[in-house]
Amino acid sequence: MGRPDAFVAESRIACYRINTITRRRIFLCLFVIPIGVERSPGGWDVAFIEFDADDRVSRSAIGQCRLTMPLEESAREWLAKRKP
Secondary structure: OOOOOEEEOOOOEEEEEEEEEEEEEEEEEOOOEEEEEEEEEEEEEEEEEEEOOOOOEEEEEEEEEOOOOOHHHHHHHHHHOOOO
16 A cells, blocks of 8 residues: 555554545525536545554544644544544
8 A cells, every 4th residue: 555644653543645525616696506616625535544553454444634634633533533
């Protein structure tokens, strides 16, 4: 898979950017007729991979990360949402 885009050492989580999410805003006339579309980047799809002490994958998932949030912080959020 190559070198991860971010790695959180204390939690042993690797983050890989997969895809850029495009946010679309549609402008409507009279709430019915489309008159324009604005496209802007909205974030990333990210693969999170958590490793155990023996460097084996213990958990993985694909999530989303906002452009303004660092991947490391997004990985910590993903870890906090873990189901017990």
